[in-house]
Amino acid sequence: MSNWMDRGLGFAVPLLIALSVSALVLLAIGESPLDTFSLMLTEGFGSPRRLASTLSAATPLLFTAVATAICFRAGVFNVGVDGAFLIGGLAAVVAGFSLPAELGWALAPLCLAIGSVFGAAWLFVPGWLLARLEVDEVVSTLMLNFIAVAITGYLVNGPFLSRQSGNNVTPPVHEAAELSRLMPPATLHSGFLLAIALLAAYAFWTRRTPAGLEGAWVGLNRRFSRMVGVSVQRTIILAMVLSGVVGGLGGAAHGLGQLYRFTDGFSAGYGFTGMAVALLAHNSPLGMLIGAILFGALASAGTTIQLFSDIPLDLVNIIQGIVMIFAVIELGRISIRRRAKA
Amino acid sequence: MTTIALGATDIRKSYGPVLANQGISLSVGPGEIHAVVGENGAGKSTLMRVLQGIERPDSGHVTVMDRDVSFGGPADALAEGIGMVHQEFMLAPDLSLLENLVLGDEPVRWGRGALALIDWKSAEAQGRELAERIGIEVDWHRRAGAAPVHIQQFVEIIRLLRRGTRVLILDEPTAVLAPQQVNELFDLVRRIREDGTAILFISHKIGEVMSLADRVTVIRQGKIAFSAAIAETTGEEIASHIVDGAKPVTDEVKRGTPGKAVLEVTGLSAATVEKSHPLYDISFSVHAGEIVGLAGVAGNGQIELMEALSGLRRSIGRVELAGVDLSGLGADRRRAAGIGYVSPDRRQEGLAIEASIEENTIAGSHRSRPISNGLWLERSAMKRVALERLSRLSVKYGALHDRVGSLSGGNQQRVVFAREIAVSPQLLLVSQPTRGVDLNGIAAIHGILRDFRDAGGAVLLVSEELDELQVLSDRIMVMVRGRIVGTLGADADRREIGRLMVMEGAGA
Numbered sequence: 008m009s010n011w012m013d014r015g016l017g018f019a020v021p022l023l024i025a026l027s028v029s030a031l032v033l034l035a036i037g038e039s040p041l042d043t044f045s046l047m048l049t050e051g052f053g054s055p056r057r058l059a060s061t062l063s064a065a066t067p068l069l070f071t072a073v074a075t076a077i078c079f080r081a082g083v084f085n086v087g088v089d090g091a092f093l094i095g096g097l098a099a100v101v102a103g104f105s106l107p108a109e110l111g112w113a114l115a116p117l118c119l120a121i122g123s124v125f126g127a128a129w130l131f132v133p134g135w136l137l138a139r140l141e142v143d144e145v146v147s148t149l150m151l152n153f154i155a156v157a158i159t160g161y162l163v164n165g166p167f168l169s170r171q172s173g174n175n176v177t178p179p180v181h182e183a184a185e186l187s188r189l190m191p192p193a194t195l196h197s198g199f200l201l202a203i204a205l206l207a208a209y210a211f212w213t214r215r216t217p218a219g220l221e222g223a224w225v226g227l228n229r230r231f232s233r234m235v236g237v238s239v240q241r242t243i244i245l246a247m248v249l250s251g252v253v254g255g256l257g258g259a260a261h262g263l264g265q266l267y268r269f270t271d272g273f274s275a276g277y278g279f280t281g282m283a284v285a286l287l288a289h290n291s292p293l294g295m296l297i298g299a300i301l302f303g304a305l306a307s308a309g310t311t312i313q314l315f316s317d318i319p320l321d322l323v324n325i326i327q328g329i330v331m332i333f334a335v336i337e338l339g340r341i342s343i344r345r346r347a348k349a
Numbered sequence: 350m351t352t353i354a355l356g357a358t359d360i361r362k363s364y365g366p367v368l369a370n371q372g373i374s375l376s377v378g379p380g381e382i383h384a385v386v387g388e389n390g391a392g393k394s395t396l397m398r399v400l401q402g403i404e405r406p407d408s409g410h411v412t413v414m415d416r417d418v419s420f421g422g423p424a425d426a427l428a429e430g431i432g433m434v435h436q437e438f439m440l441a442p443d444l445s446l447l448e449n450l451v452l453g454d455e456p457v458r459w460g461r462g463a464l465a466l467i468d469w470k471s472a473e474a475q476g477r478e479l480a481e482r483i484g485i486e487v488d489w490h491r492r493a494g495a496a497p498v499h500i501q502q503f504v505e506i507i508r509l510l511r512r513g514t515r516v517l518i519l520d521e522p523t524a525v526l527a528p529q530q531v532n533e534l535f536d537l538v539r540r541i542r543e544d545g546t547a548i549l550f551i552s553h554k555i556g557e558v559m560s561l562a563d564r565v566t567v568i569r570q571g572k573i574a575f576s577a578a579i580a581e582t583t584g585e586e587i588a589s590h591i592v593d594g595a596k597p598v599t600d601e602v603k604r605g606t607p608g609k610a611v612l613e614v615t616g617l618s619a620a621t622v623e624k625s626h627p628l629y630d631i632s633f634s635v636h637a638g639e640i641v642g643l644a645g646v647a648g649n650g651q652i653e654l655m656e657a658l659s660g661l662r663r664s665i666g667r668v669e670l671a672g673v674d675l676s677g678l679g680a681d682r683r684r685a686a687g688i689g690y691v692s693p694d695r696r697q698e699g700l701a702i703e704a705s706i707e708e709n710t711i712a713g714s715h716r717s718r719p720i721s722n723g724l725w726l727e728r729s730a731m732k733r734v735a736l737e738r739l740s741r742l743s744v745k746y747g748a749l750h751d752r753v754g755s756l757s758g759g760n761q762q763r764v765v766f767a768r769e770i771a772v773s774p775q776l777l778l779v780s781q782p783t784r785g786v787d788l789n790g791i792a793a794i795h796g797i798l799r800d801f802r803d804a805g806g807a808v809l810l811v812s813e814e815l816d817e818l819q820v821l822s823d824r825i826m827v828m829v830r831g832r833i834v835g836t837l838g839a840d841a842d843r844r845e846i847g848r849l850m851v852m853e854g855a856g857a
Contacts, residue, residue: 215725217716220708230698233661234690235713236681237770 012292017287018298018330025329028321043318050311051304057191062229063265065303066195067092067274070257070337071281072299073209074250076290080213081246082226083137084345087130087148088254089278090155095126095255097159100262100269101167103180115182119201119259127248127256129155134247138240144247152278163271164338175271198260203296210292256276283334286341302327354379354547355400355431355516356412362395363407365846367705369395369588371571376412376562378517378549382538384550384562384579386591387815393551397518400549401433402426413765432509433518434502442494446504450494451475454512457594479507499530503537505821510541517541523557531824535561553591553647555584579818588847603799604839607825608637611775611807612658617666619657626650626658628664628831634775639806640798642839644815646850650831651811652693655778658809659683659690671775684713689774691765693811695758699765702754706746709753709770710735738767738791742797759790765798778803780811795821815843 020154030040051061071088078085099122106114132152169178186196213219224232225242232239243304262269280302288294309323356376362369369392377383387393398404400411402420402778410417413429418425440449451472458468473489480487481518485503493501502522509517518539523531539563542548552558558565558580567575567590575590612635619628628650635641643651648818656662660680668675675683684690692699700709711734714720719730735749744763746756753764769777783791796823802808812818818825826836827849835849 201411211725215728217721217726220715220726224701224704224708226710227703228697228701230692230694231712233680234659234692234698236684238681 008066016299017289017291017294020037020299021287021330021333024333027324028329029325032322032325033318038316038318043316043322045311046316046318047308047312049302050308050315052057055190055191057307059070059190059195060307061300061304062199063195063303064154064263064306065299066199066202067257067261067277068281068284069199069295070205070300070301071277072284072288072295073202073205073255073281074257075282075285076288076295077222077250078210078246078343079285080226080290081222081242082229082345083134083246084145084249084342085130085133085148085250086145086258086282087133087151087155087278088250088281089274089276090148090152091126091129091251091254092258092261092274092278093155093159094129094258095251096262096273097167097177097269098122098125098179098255098260099259100177103184103263104178104268106184108181108183111183114181115186115263118139118180118184118263119256122259122262123252123255126253126258127251128255130247130251133245134244137247138243139236141324148199159269160271161275163269167188167269169268177269179267180263184263185267188264192267196260198264201260204294206258206296209253209304213290213292218245244346256265269299283331286334286337287330289337302330351379353377353412353413353415355549357396357400358410358412360396360399360406360411361403362399368571370399370406372407372409373568373573375566375573377549377574377639379515379545379547380542381564382542382548382550382562384552385568386551386553386555386558386565386587387568388591389572391568393403394566395571396568397433397549397551398522400426400518401431402724405715407449427512430513430515431518432512432514432516433520434505434518439741440491440493440501440505444493445490446487446496446500447473447476448491449504450489450508450511452508452648468667471718475511476507479511482544483507483510485537495632496721497530502534506537506541514546516549520551520552521553522550523552523554524565524595531557551782555587555591555646584851585848588846588851591847594675603800605638605640605799607639607823608805611637611656611671612809613667613669614658615667617654617657617664617668619653619662619664625662626653626831628653630736631666631831631833633826633833635807635837637739637775637805637807638802639808639823640802640821642818642825643809643811644818644825644846644850645828647813649691649828651828652780653831654828655693655780655809655811656692659688659778661690676854678699681714687773687775689769689772689777691769691777691779691782693759693784695765695785696754700753700761703752705818706739706744706753706756706764707732707735707749709764710738712768714772724834734771738771739764741771742767743793757783757790759793762786762790762794763797766794770797770801774806776807778809781813782810783812783814783817791817815846819843 026044033040033043050057052058074088074091075085099118102118104119106117108114129151133144133147136147137144138295159312163177164175167177169176171178186198189195189197214221221232221237223243224237225239229239236340284298284302285297288298305323305327309320312318313320358374360370360373373396385393385483385659395404401426402423411420412418413431418429425511441452446454455464456468456471456475459466472704476487476489487500487504506517522534538548562579564578564589565582566573567587569591614634615632617628617631621627626648631654645651653662657664658668660678660683670688671688673686675686696702711720711731714734720726720734732749739746742763744760744767746760753761756764782794786794798808810818810821822839824836825839825841826833827846829850837846
């Protein structure tokens with residue numbers, strides 16, 4: 008069973024239960040479940056444009072899921088990917104409008120790099136605290152999320168506030184810093200390709216590199232790792248920093264590819280949805296791909312579905328909520344195991 | 350007048366082919382402390398499980414207050430007034446000590462069933478009275494998890510007394526206590542004895558048995574080996590019965606021919622961390638082509654010494670490997686310098702039990718050629734190396750990617766040796782190599798150790814089985830309370846080894 012789940016089918020059971028419950032709800036309000044589900048399927052995947060919209064919504068989740076998985080498989084309970092996403096996003100956007108536009112094609116990669124460096128520095132702090140001083144990483148990373156919201160909120164409402172806009176946004180980035188759109192007018196941008204590349208790199212790292220092996224061992228058994236000569240401290244810090252790189256890149260891609268600016272409320276809980284994806288996928292690359300696309304489809308179908316039917320948007324929330332419950336169960340299972348080990 | 354508070358008559362119990370209890374009889378009277386001693390696996394735990402109604406004996410019967418009883422389950426034993434304090438305390442850590450005291454049997458002030466109100470005043474009065482009676486002070490409103498361990502233990506005892514326990518079974522109660530706390534516990538147990546409670550005291554610390562018990566029974570290989578009043582025996586006599594002929598020597602004894610010194614330890618000391626034993630000024634050497642055995646009653650610092658030498662535990666003093674100073678280096682550097690380590694805790698440290706056989710076999714070599722080219726893993730080389738290592742020690746397994754936890758204990762231990770020996774260490778630190786391994790596996794592991802020694806390797810071996818030490822070692826050092834108290838030839842009389850093991854009153 009667990010092997011089967013690890014191959015990326017961890018979503019099947021939660022999804023089936025979620026669909027059954029929503030079918031009951033639909034029957035109760037006098038709608039046909041089959042019609043509704045087929046409408047959702049059409050809205051999510053029915054045409055190239057709709058598919059693009061689904062993949063676009065899945066893009067930030069791919070980043071945050073990979074960022075979470077890097078830490079979770081090493082037994083590091085990092086719940087601070089959302090903070091790295093915000094910090095990396097703001098850093099990349101600020102670079103995107105304040106660096107000279109004359110840098111041309113080099114501007115976008117430079118901004119992405121800046122976003123990843125900020126994300127890495129952000130999560131290095133709790134990683135160092137955990138490795139050296141055994142500061143509980145759940146507490147420190149959770150707190151850092153609030154700090155990230157507060158700092159970025161202050162900056163976007165103060166020093167970096169756009170004078171041309173009535174909303175709480177920064178000025179737009181230079182055109183040269185924008186990530187190209189893959190299928191205009193859909194918002195799917197080349198950040199999606201970057202996310203897929205990172206997913207592949209993650210798969211390679213976990214299976215084919217010494218550091219990836221060490222990460223898994225540290226996650227399974229720290230005493231064993233120490234005994235065979237692995238530095239547990241270094242592995243923990245590396246996992247946090249890599250998680251920050253990926254999380255920061257996610258925010259940068261979202262800012263440069265989707266919004267072209269930083270706004271108040273930049274992350275719609277992407278860090279946490281990504282965590283749910285990683286949990287249900289048991290950190291497997293294929294599972295995270297499926298999960299991110301699933302959540303992306305729900306989000307993009309949900310917004311259009313109420314335009315074309317009497318189904319309220321809440322239905323999507325019910326489905327998402329039930330799948331989330333399973334993610335929370337998985338989280339609880341891991342945390343019980345973690346406490347038993349301590 | 351009751352003569353037998355709790356008794357067992359001719360108890361037999363087997364698990365498959367393992368005869369855990371082969372006709373054990375013993376009894377404890379009111380106001381008596383009866384110590385039950387024996388090595389790990391001698392059959393003490395099985396007997397206690399029978400006395401508590403957890404296991405049904407194959408034959409034989411249990412007597413409580415001079416009546417033969419038959420327990421349907423643990424609840425029956427509790428109702429008969431038999432209570433046990435386990436090594437791992439059973440208190441709910443997030444409840445207060447008072448709440449733990451009354452849990453499951455709360456005094457009620459008003460109403461009944463789910464609507465009842467707990468009478469906390471009377472609960473606290475009961476707790477205070479019981480504590481006073483056995484002469485201790487308890488802050489009843491403290492969270493149980495935050496209370497010192499000995500207080501937790503006392504509360505557990507008071508809790509059993511409050512429920513009407515007339516026979517108290519203490520399972521190695523001093524294992525988690527500091528010496529001062531041990532004295533407090535013993536005072537308390539003596540006062541309980543004066544109230545007429547019968548006490549079964551399970552221990553393998555002979556010093557404690559001598560100072561606390563009225564009678565002692567030694568269990569060895571599922572049988573009673575010895576039983577006497579404490580006044581009529583000595584610590585040495587008890588020790589000799591615990592270790593004497595515990596297992597017949599089956600494999601041939603062949604000694605090594607020691608060469609030059611490989612490991613030289615001078616003035617090694619280590620501080621205590623939680624639940625561990627400090628080490629005091631230890632000096633010795635191990636030579637090439639030699640197995641040095643480290644004997645001692647469990648918990649006298651043997652494991653801590655191995656950890657200090659492997660770099661897993663901080664220590665001060667000088668450690669040299671073939672003339673190279675390794676003092677102060679961590680586990681990774683010492684491993685690289687040529688120290689192999691076979692952990693006493695195979696499932697929690699020796700192996701990553703959830704990881705594959707392949708990964709467990711190559712761990713530690715995963716950063717060097719041919720497995721890694723510096724950037725990534727050469728999967729085919731990794732597989733080849735794992736197969737070679739496993740076949741060298743004839744490990745039996747299904748597939749390389751199976752969980753190592755799916756193997757038998759003996760094969761798991763062979764995986765550990767396959768990994769540790771493959772990198773040709775100069776020194777192998779080996780603790781409890783055959784714990785939980787079947788007879789064939791034991792012979793194979795002994796063979797591995799001898800081959801390693803005969804090829805010029807140095808071995809430091811810790812075992813709780815004196816037979817194993819005598820069969821394998823070229824010299825035996827005895828450790829008591831974090832010090833090496835003597836070194837003997839492997840052919841030394843076991844009684845002499847036993848005498849050293851219980852030196853200075855032995856024990857903690």
